Amino acid sequence: MLHPVIASREVTHYILQTFGLKAKKRFGQNFLINEKVVQAIAQAAQIGPGDLVLEIGPGIGTLTQALAETGAQVKSVEIDQSLLPVLAKTLEGYTNVEIIPGDVLKVDLGEITQHEPFTVAANLPYYITTPIIFALLEQQLPLKRLVVMVQKEVAERMTAGPGTKDYGPLSLALQYYSEPRLALSVPARDFMPAPKVDSMVVVCEKREQPPVDADPKLFFQVVRAAFSQRRKMLSNCLKSLGLSSDQVKTLMERAGIDGKRRGESLSMEEFGKLTKAYAESLKQA
Numbered sequence: 001m002l003h004p005v006i007a008s009r010e011v012t013h014y015i016l017q018t019f020g021l022k023a024k025k026r027f028g029q030n031f032l033i034n035e036k037v038v039q040a041i042a043q044a045a046q047i048g049p050g051d052l053v054l055e056i057g058p059g060i061g062t063l064t065q066a067l068a069e070t071g072a073q074v075k076s077v078e079i080d081q082s083l084l085p086v087l088a089k090t091l092e093g094y095t096n097v098e099i100i101p102g103d104v105l106k107v108d109l110g111e112i113t114q115h116e117p118f119t120v121a122a123n124l125p126y127y128i129t130t131p132i133i134f135a136l137l138e139q140q141l142p143l144k145r146l147v148v149m150v151q152k153e154v155a156e157r158m159t160a161g162p163g164t165k166d167y168g169p170l171s172l173a174l175q176y177y178s179e180p181r182l183a184l185s186v187p188a189r190d191f192m193p194a195p196k197v198d199s200m201v202v203v204c205e206k207r208e209q210p211p212v213d214a215d216p217k218l219f220f221q222v223v224r225a226a227f228s229q230r231r232k233m234l235s236n237c238l239k240s241l242g243l244s245s246d247q248v249k250t251l252m253e254r255a256g257i258d259g260k261r262r263g264e265s266l267s268m269e270e271f272g273k274l275t276k277a278y279a280e281s282l283k284q285a
Contacts, residue, residue: 212272
């Protein structure tokens with residue numbers, strides 16, 4: 001270890017005081033102060049010498065330090081320019097770390113990773129969690145694994161199954177592209193400043209192929225339509241696709257699904273069948 005462990009209340013407080021820093025709400029900054037959590041994230045990433053890991057929002061280098069200690073090549077994208085001199089100091093001596101200034105939603109991730117297989121490990125800002133996750137999963141990148149800390153409520157939605165209150169478009173999207181699982185609960189007290197909600201670490205193993213054979217664009221159109229009016233029957237919700245009542249009825253019959261069911265009751269496979277039926281109806285239109 002080149003420096004004292006950053007993931008502690010004392011060291012984090014010292015760094016913030018030394019550089020005159022305060023957590024910025026607009027960047028969703030909350031600094032981790034539990035070393036065990038940081039180590040657990042690094043371990044869940046399953047990285048070591050020869051591996052490439054992309055970190056989003058290194059902050060003051062808390063998680064970056066733990067990732068660097070694995071011997072992996074670490075590339076960290078930081079949007080807050082004021083943290084660059086801090087990171088230069090807290091990560092001084094780690095030759096396997098590169099800090100890249102910029103917005104992860106705007107930088108060229110293919111260029112940054114040089115199109116090499118990589119893992120993402122990040123404590124994601126709450127306010128922009130979903131856009132970042134989708135940007136990573138939807139792009140044709142050689143992503144192997146996603147290990148992210150997110151708000152507990154979001155983590156539960158990411159991993160929810162059919163028939164549960166948390167099941168929805170986010171669940172289906174994550175499970176279409178990856179196999180997510182809950183890895184670790186992180187209470188609010190493990191952060192400085194403490195957020196108002198607890199967090200969870202989610203591990204998403206990227207799928208080589210989606211679990212259903214359906215056009216992705218149409219699949220997510222159907223999913224969004226099915227959840228457009230929560231607790232409404234599918235026969236009503238699917239009209240938002242621009243279909244008449246008769247067309248919806250035909251669609252449901254082709255898919256072999258009862259139109260009285262609700263979107264939250266359908267499995268991934270059933271959404272696949274519905275998408276195929278919808279694709280057929282478009283061809284005949």
